[in-house]
Amino acid sequence: xxxxxxxxxWTLEIKPVSGWLNxxxxxxxxYRDLLLMxxxxxxxxxxKQTILGPFWFFLQxxxxxxxxxxxxxxxxxxxxxxxxxxxxxxxxxxxxxYFADCLTRTSSTFVANANIFGKVYFPRLxxxxxNVISLLMKFGIQMVLLTGFIIYFKSNGSNVNPNLYIxxxxxxxxxxxxLGLGFGIIVSSLTTKYRDLSFLVSFGVQLLMxxxxxxxxxxxxxxxxxxxxLANPMTAIVDTFRYAFLGAGxxxxxxxxxxxxxxxxxxxxxxxVFNRVEKxxxxxx
Amino acid sequence: MSQVIKVxxxxxxxxxxxxxxxxxxxDVNRLWAKIRGKEDPYMKVGETNVRSVSGKxxxxxxxxxxxxxxxxxxxxGIIGKNGAGKSTLLKILxxxxxxxxxxxxxxxxxxxxxxVGTGFHPELTGRDNIFLNGSILGMTQxxxxxxxxxxxxxSGVERYIDTPVKRYSSGMYVRLAFAVAAHxxxxxxxxxxxxxxxxxxxxxxxxxxMHDVSEKEGRTVLFVxxxxxxxxxxxxxxxxxxxxxxxxxxQTEESLKIxxxxxxxTKIDAHTEIGNITNRRGSGAIRFTSIEILDSSGSKRYxxxxxxxxxxxxxxKVYKKMKGLRLIVxxxxxxxxxxxxxxxHKLTDVELIPGDxxxxxxxxxxxxxxxxxxPLYFELIDGGHNSNSKDVIDDLTAPLIIKGTGSYNGxxxxxxxxxxxxxxxxxxxxxxxxxxxxxxxxxx
Numbered sequence: 001x002x003x004x005x006x007x008x009x010w011t012l013e014i015k016p017v018s019g020w021l022n023x024x025x026x027x028x029x030x031y032r033d034l035l036l037m038x039x040x041x042x043x044x045x046x047x048k049q050t051i052l053g054p055f056w057f058f059l060q061x062x063x064x065x066x067x068x069x070x071x072x073x074x075x076x077x078x079x080x081x082x083x084x085x086x087x088x089x090x091x092x093x094x095x096x097x098y099f100a101d102c103l104t105r106t107s108s109t110f111v112a113n114a115n116i117f118g119k120v121y122f123p124r125l126x127x128x129x130x131n132v133i134s135l136l137m138k139f140g141i142q143m144v145l146l147t148g149f150i151i152y153f154k155s156n157g158s159n160v161n162p163n164l165y166i167x168x169x170x171x172x173x174x175x176x177x178x179l180g181l182g183f184g185i186i187v188s189s190l191t192t193k194y195r196d197l198s199f200l201v202s203f204g205v206q207l208l209m210x211x212x213x214x215x216x217x218x219x220x221x222x223x224x225x226x227x228x229x230l231a232n233p234m235t236a237i238v239d240t241f242r243y244a245f246l247g248a249g250x251x252x253x254x255x256x257x258x259x260x261x262x263x264x265x266x267x268x269x270x271x272x273v274f275n276r277v278e279k280x281x282x283x284x285x
Numbered sequence: 286m287s288q289v290i291k292v293x294x295x296x297x298x299x300x301x302x303x304x305x306x307x308x309x310x311x312d313v314n315r316l317w318a319k320i321r322g323k324e325d326p327y328m329k330v331g332e333t334n335v336r337s338v339s340g341k342x343x344x345x346x347x348x349x350x351x352x353x354x355x356x357x358x359x360x361x362g363i364i365g366k367n368g369a370g371k372s373t374l375l376k377i378l379x380x381x382x383x384x385x386x387x388x389x390x391x392x393x394x395x396x397x398x399x400x401v402g403t404g405f406h407p408e409l410t411g412r413d414n415i416f417l418n419g420s421i422l423g424m425t426q427x428x429x430x431x432x433x434x435x436x437x438x439x440s441g442v443e444r445y446i447d448t449p450v451k452r453y454s455s456g457m458y459v460r461l462a463f464a465v466a467a468h469x470x471x472x473x474x475x476x477x478x479x480x481x482x483x484x485x486x487x488x489x490x491x492x493x494x495m496h497d498v499s500e501k502e503g504r505t506v507l508f509v510x511x512x513x514x515x516x517x518x519x520x521x522x523x524x525x526x527x528x529x530x531x532x533x534x535x536q537t538e539e540s541l542k543i544x545x546x547x548x549x550x551t552k553i554d555a556h557t558e559i560g561n562i563t564n565r566r567g568s569g570a571i572r573f574t575s576i577e578i579l580d581s582s583g584s585k586r587y588x589x590x591x592x593x594x595x596x597x598x599x600x601x602k603v604y605k606k607m608k609g610l611r612l613i614v615x616x617x618x619x620x621x622x623x624x625x626x627x628x629x630h631k632l633t634d635v636e637l638i639p640g641d642x643x644x645x646x647x648x649x650x651x652x653x654x655x656x657x658x659x660p661l662y663f664e665l666i667d668g669g670h671n672s673n674s675k676d677v678i679d680d681l682t683a684p685l686i687i688k689g690t691g692s693y694n695g696x697x698x699x700x701x702x703x704x705x706x707x708x709x710x711x712x713x714x715x716x717x718x719x720x721x722x723x724x725x726x727x728x729x
Contacts, residue, residue, distance in 0.1 A: 010291075014380060014389040034420040041406050041417055048408045048449075119403045120421055121380035279383040282376065283299065 017279045027123040034122055038130030043137060057141040061097065065090045072215045081217040081248040084158050087149055088246070092214035094146050095176065095241040098139040099234055100205050102180025105131045107187035107201050110281050117282065124278040125271070128185050132177045139173070150245060161247025168244055172237050175263050179233055182266035189270075189277040212238055217249055230255060233262035287392075289473055289505050290355040290378070294387035297348040297373050297529075347373040348529045351387070355507065355522075360499045362520030362537070363509045364544060369526040371509045375399060375477055378507065393472025396422055400477070402462030407451035411442060411461055414450050418465045432468045440464035467494050474498060475507045492519055513658070513684070514618075517541060545683050570605035570674035571665050574642070578661075578685065588686040589652060591708060595685070596648045601665055601676070603641040609634045609668020614647045616685065617660045618706065625659065625706050634668055653708045658684040 028035075065086055072078045073085035080088040106128035110117070113127055154160050191197045212234045213221075221229060229235050236255035243249045348370045355361045365371050376382040378389060379397030404421040405414050415436055419429040429436075437443050440461045442453070450458060476495060492515055499506045510516050516523065516537070523540035525532040525547070533543045577598040580586045589595055597614050615627040628647050661684065666675035 010390040010392055012391045012395070014377060014384065014391070016385055016387075017383045031420070031423075033424075033426045036426070037417045037420040040413070041409060044413065045406060045408050116404050116421070118376075118381055119399045120397065122421060122423065282382045 017276065028125050028129075031122050031126050035126050035130050035133070038126065039134045042130065042134035046137070057138050058145055061090055061093050061142050061145060064093050068093070068215055078216050079220050081219060082159055083246050083248045084153050084160070087146075087153055087158075087160060088217075088242070088248070089215065090146055090149060091242045091245055092212075092238055094139070094142045095172070095238050096209055096212060096214045096234070097142065098135060098173070099176040099180045099237075100209070101135045101138065102132050102177055103184045103187075103205055104201060105135065106181055106184025107191070108198065109185065109188040110192050110277070111188075111198070117278075125185075125274060128181055128188070128274075131184075132181050136173070136177075146245070159247075162245050163243075163247055165240065165244035165251060168240060172241050175237050175259055176234075178263040178267050179237075179259075182263065182268075182270040185270040185274040186266070189273045189281075192277055192281040208232065208234070211235075213242075213249075214238060219249070233259040233266075235259075287357050288354050289357050289392045290353075290507070291390045292351055292353050292378075292387070293389075295348055295351040295374075295377065295384050295389060296346060296386040297370075297377065297382070298344055298385040299347045299373075300344050346529050348377075348384075348526075351526075351531055353524055353531070353534055355505055358499060358503045358505060359522060360495070360506045360508065360520045362516040362523040363507070363526065364511070364513065364516055364523060365526035365532070368528075370529040371526055372399075372477065373529075374526070375475055375507070375509055379475055391473060394423070394470075395473045395475065396466075396469040396471035397475035398422075398466050398477065399475075401459060401466055405450055405458070405462060408449055410449055411437075411440075411446040411453070414461070415465055418462065419468075422466065422469055423471075424469065428470075436464045436468050439467060463491065470502075471504065473505045473507065476509070478510050478512075488515070495519060513541060513544075570607050570667075571601055571603050571610070571637075572676050573599055573663060573665065573678055574602050575600045576663060576678065587683055588688055590688050591652065591654070591656065593652055594648055594650045595652060596646050597661075597663070598644065598646045599663060599665075600644045601642060603637045604639055605674065606636065606638055607667040607671075607674040608636045610637060611666050611668065611670075612645055612647065613662070613664040613666070614649075615662040615664075616654065617662055617679075624662070625654065631668075652687060654687055655706055655708050656687045657706075658686050660684045 068089040069085045073080065073089070109124070109128045109131075113124075117124060150160060150162060154162075187197060187201055209215075211229055211232045213229065218226070218229070218235070218239055236252065236259045239249050240251055240256055243251045351370075351374065363371050363374060373382065375397065376399070377384050378391075379395065379399060381397075381399070402418060404418055406417060409417060415433065416426070416429055420426070437446055440457075440463075442457045442461055445453060445457065450461070453461070474495070495506050495508065496519060498504050506519075508516065508519060520537055522535065523537050523544075524534045525540055525544050527547060532547060533540055535543075575598075577585060578587060579596045579598055580589070581594050581596070583596075599612065599614075601610075610632040612630050612632050613627060616625045617623065618625055628649070630645070630647060632643070632645055660679065663678045664675060666672075
């Protein structure tokens, strides 16, 4: 036994991948500076790459809102709970976009970063986390746009009632980011093995939007389908968001708790799967 | 000295063929075996990784049962032919890939440089990239801030530090990237062939820095390279890998000797069919079938005296139609692999058809090259220099050795290093003063 005392104390052991719950979460914290640098890189890159830069962030929701107003409001005549259609659609689009962007961006983590991941070790989770954070910039800019429209409509006497539930916004953002990240890293983990999944992502996100009250209010939904839409964890979030900023729709604490639990479950599954795949993906990508 | 790296029974299984298209049925088979408590069926069929022989199985052992230890402050080299498993080993040590079996234990912080400038973003300024790259390599903001001035100083691009790196010349880019890496302070530094890029001066700088890091700061350096001369100058111990297995492990001099035997042992003749090796350059339109190195009397030799003549006899076989044929034989520098001298000969201008074969011999009649080891380079290419119809052999033959014997008088000062490459006739003329002094001395 005395021989063992002389053995050096190893700080790291590299072993074959085994088990699912072998985390290095502490590592993520140790690399928090890298997280900041990635976010900074994304900011600067967006700002510098195009002349119009952040202007695109305005353009996209405006054009989508116009399209939705014409197609769903004027042609299909879907009710908007008595709110000006432009505000109704824009609030839905802005909140939905943040979730959708988080999901799409993080879902390509492994494929997009294969080059860096193949050369240097750092906790891979840093990468999708930084995506979720840097997407806040786009969300923030679109919020400014939305706020501008709300003020304009309010001063023109429209039936818009922003209320104190606005204080819930950071929590809603947290839920959206968590859900987007959770789904995204699950998809990104699976795509390393089964490539075709990546084609499903943009398609799936689009379909999911129609199962979320983005272009219609919950109240306009036939009872037959209500359970389906309520099972979607994004429903309560978009609905609460709209209720807080426009005063229309509903606020239902139970639905929001459901979304919260859903978020934690999906995020946990995501982290476990991602953590497992990050060790073997170099062999499959 | 204590151990800082301990590798035990390390093995890595790779699946060949189209990756990323793992079929679900295969996964199910695996799971079924696991449920019954049996060994992974795909691990059993893994074969030793010999790239020149086409295997029966889709699975190969890129590494098989590797064991070694590295001690504190040691400079440890890893060499081997292409595909011997060097990079796989480094990837496992840097935690980029996972082993299939076995374990690696490390003591202290590890930084690996498998590439310089990983994660550099072209839109960001030099300053931003120092912070970004530093963080990727595992430094904290405070550390980088503290070393920032010295990094900029080392890189020598101070003037451009607030310019986006996309406007940098490639030289400046590499300098900046290496400056960041050079300021890492890990207990263990793992370096892949970063030296392959950059000019000779830069290579020297890198080697010098690695030497300093280990000698002055007592850090451990793990270095992988094809460049035997660089390894020889830097490392104290060498591990040689061959086809994923440990070939030998020992002190530098002895290991290198064994390695050269190994390379020389790879018989380059029709029997081993070097003409069929698949991962060579070119599309396989033409292949060398044998290469022999002969002295003036026609016997095979690798060691020559200064001034002797050497004959390179090659045979080839044509697999696809091509027009004209040229043969290039070159001697490379052992350190930087630059070409020292090159012979270019036209073999024919007529059209060659599949099945054609031939033999050619190039003689270097007077080797006026200083003693040292010189890797050889052979190339066959068609008359239009079309890179599709060519074949290159530059790592399958042992280096040519020029011995410093006889009347040669230039090596004794630096026995290990080549004192330049070319031997030039020089005449010494003593001037008056010395003559006078000699006269005075005699008088005294």
